[in-house]
Amino acid sequence: MSRPFKPYPFSPRHYAGKVPPLVDGRDPITKPVAIVGGGPVGMTLALALARQGVRSVLIEADDSVCTGSRAICISRRSLEIFKRLGVVDGFLREGLPWTGGRSFYRDTEVFRFTMHQDDDQSLPPMINIAQYQIEQLLLDEIERRADLIEVCWQTRVTGIEQLPEGGATLALRTGDTPWQMRADWVVACDGGRSTIRDALGLKLTGTTYEGRYVIVDIELDSARPTERLAYFDPPSNPGSTVLVHKQPDNVWRIDYQLRDDEDPDAAVLPENVMPRVQSVLDSMGEAGPWSPIWITIYKANALTLERYRHGSVLFAGDAAHLVPIFGVRGANSGIDDADNLGWKLGCVINGIASPRLLDSYSDERVFAARENLSYGMKSTEFMAPPTFAFDLMRTAVLGLAQRHAAVRPLINPRQTHAIAYVHSPLNEAAAEASAKSDAANAAHEAHAFSRGPAPGAVLPECPLSRRTEDGASVDIHLTDLLEPCFTALRFGADAAQDRAWQELQDTLAAQRIPFKTVTLHTRDAPCADRSCATDPTGRLHEMLDARPGTVYLIRPDGHVLARWRNGSAAAVQRALSATLVI
Template sequence: MPRYDYQPFEYSTPPELRGASAHRYPVVIVGAGPVGLSAAIDLALHGISCIVLDDNDVVSRGSRAICWSKRTLEIFDRLGVGERMVEKGITWKIGRLFHREREVWSFDLLPEEGHKMPAFINLQQYYVEQYLVERCRDFPDLIDLRWKNRVTDVAHDPNGAIVTVQSPDGSYRLETDWLLACDGARSCVRSCLGLDFDGRVFEERFLIADVEMSAEFPAERWFWFEPPFHKGQSALLHKQPDNIYRIDLQLGWDADPEEEKKPENVIPRIERVIGHGDFELDWVSVYTFQCRRLDRFVHGRVVFAGDSAHIVSPFGARGGNGGIQDVDNLVWKLAMVLSGEAPECLIETYNVERVHGADENILNSSRATSFMTPKTDMERLFRDSVLDLAADHEFARKLVNSGRLSRPCGLGFSPLQSSPNESGHMVGAAMVDAPLGADGWLLNHVGGRFTALAIDADLPELPDGVDGIVVSSDPQRFDDVSCLHDAEKFVKRRYGEGSIYLVRPDQHIAAICRDATELSAAWLRATGRTT
């Protein structure tokens, strides 16, 4: 019996089937998972209306994506659900790796202080979707959530796309300037356009079992290579809210997924892991390792994000996090194009930047898969030798790979960015947060719009469309402007002083400037108006 109480969302007859006049919509989103819902909220924060279509009427079945990284939590915080997620989720930053019965080593993903968001939380995807749906309801005039509305056909038109939708009350068509395909690995939009993934399917399967039990396992990530309870294979254990524990067990390519999901086969495996039978199965699934993506994420006015654009093996938490970072990159660009503030070519930079991000995730995921599940004698010899050395030698620990955990993608290569600055902060990097005493947190003062961030420096004249913020450890130096107080000097240590950072709406650094001329040129470049 699932612990989560699945409540169906209300269906209502679409206006198109109630005699409403034909209307062209600025954005239609297909898929009401975390990626599609996040895109809808971000669009609403920019004042852009959208329709969200989903063929279901409940949140996702099973925990699915559970590991949410610091960068993704910062994005969720900007969208208005981050604090709620952290409050409900299991916060963790320590990972432990075992080889057979021995702990090889442990790592700390966030050893320093001065960050609002933790390194990671574990929170079931159904909670994330619930919180996002509830946040969508804060924008009743901008977000139209349509449940039980299944897309059956998609076609390009010269200025957008035409979507055919099947509802319980009949079929209808929508015309839209932009269609966002956020409908997952089995994307209907992708199929309708005849598109397919390139990449690799690994000959490996894993069992996911969510079990409810009372236990003393700490809020850490435990990964075993060849554990005594699952000999010759790999295993992972994570704690989730509500006394739910995620257990992943390597099965091998020859395993029959339907047989392995049967309780009579799952329960004995779990008993061997935890040493007793005092638990209840909450959800079971079997997945195949894949690392694949579309060749391009932008096809005319149809844009793909999340699993509809790319899929990776789950170890490393790069799937769900990568999808949220997709729409974080996309929506501000789309909003500027729709409002006439930027040329349409700005959308192509989404393709450039997020294809790069997907390739980075695929590379890390592929390497983790090869290390975790060696297929040749040489791969196994290398893996076992590294694990033997890692307990005592630092150099070997860097080679252990149970999934390189999700990190924000750097964009220093992008045509929207400038060159690195002198202090070592690479242009294109996601901003690092910092406490500001009574003024809260740095990242809560930037994002959603372009911002010129002056660190112990005077703001130059700003272009229209760029906000200005001054941060100083001595605010009285800047009596004539509103100045945020770097009381503990975290900002100064992380960003230096005397610099002016141009921050993109997605909180990536676009440029470091010395004066108004450089700032204006960087802003024009970052909005796609110069190359």
């Protein structure tokens, strides 16, 4: 139900649908991974697999990147993922960073929030960038990785059959040509109306909200700063909630709530949309000329599958869960899905992990989805009250907020944040491996840390430095040291253990397990490569409660797998072995 108007200031490339050489209507080459859906989630997964040398094919029904701004906010966590995948520079170059926002009740400001941002951070807490730009940046990198990523444009999935021996056969149609493709693994990234999910008879469960929002993209030249603006019951649109976001290239996103008695089909007609948008701009003091670009309608859902792995088929993004847009968890949670699944599926395909590792993808990301849904539902119930009681409560909060600071946090939009996998089976496997191997120290290690990220949490950011080959000191951050591999952070250099660590690296390299060590010093490191870094102020040591001998083992997705007060190469090897055979 979208209506294009003036073109976006963006010229997408268009691609023809091509059918590979067929034998009896089938592509004779079995694909390691078929990714259904070429949006941000599918593209991120393809790039994550390519970083591990795994081939994949993206199956996309359209002939180009998407139309409409759709997902527009990329979180710091997603930027960290793109940093590890080598694509973050384009996002920082084209996106508009922002750190907070304001909320108004009628014509009075009642709440102002600021997301976490300090000198420790290398990335902004959020950038605004339209989904078509997100997809184009990822597609540019995919085309540079054409040796490992194939894209089937203008190709639709019409059916799927899981095979008794493993893998699945996809029934496809490109133009008028039906054909089949076999894949060892299929990942459904095909959105909220997932064809794969329907074909397998799977249902999302949860809550569907009745409230509807009209989403309008307009072109407007304005020097107004980039921030999230929310208007509750504004004089320009009485009884409505309005959200406003500035995007790159003078594109603005305006979302406004429909009243219960409004016809959604009539609501997207230009003659009804234009006056509503004009009234919003008038109330903001925006007097410049503007043009509509795109109109659609949105209904909030808080739904998820119970499991994200079904045999050889896995689900990610909106195909797995639908999260309300409030708090910008939709695309960001899908990108996190792809990051989590990418390293695990890569390890399985490369023969270094048991397929049981993929069950932990489902465990962790279902847990994350339920966390995201709980926050998203709270935000939705405040933005669009589902009952008279919720509406009464919101009116009271907004009315009191101007004079009573204590109630203002209830207006907080609860922006997306990194989820800690506190009950992950991987945490348990690594802990059990340590306990079995060193029972005497296991209890001590479990309570040895008074602070710092516990297993399952994401590493915090921190400024560091490193010596270059010519001896110069350069400023870096902790995330600059992380790659799509397991990383052991060694605090302090113990020369007596260097040989054991080198033997571990050699052993894991021979087994094709992606791994590296980084030694962190509180003074200038004696080496000038990525295996050493300096924590000149001791800030990272403090944040991680680290001292000489401490070891943190980090997963390829940046989450802590295990930590030891007195770590060793042997302990790391046991934790990795337990993780990969889980």
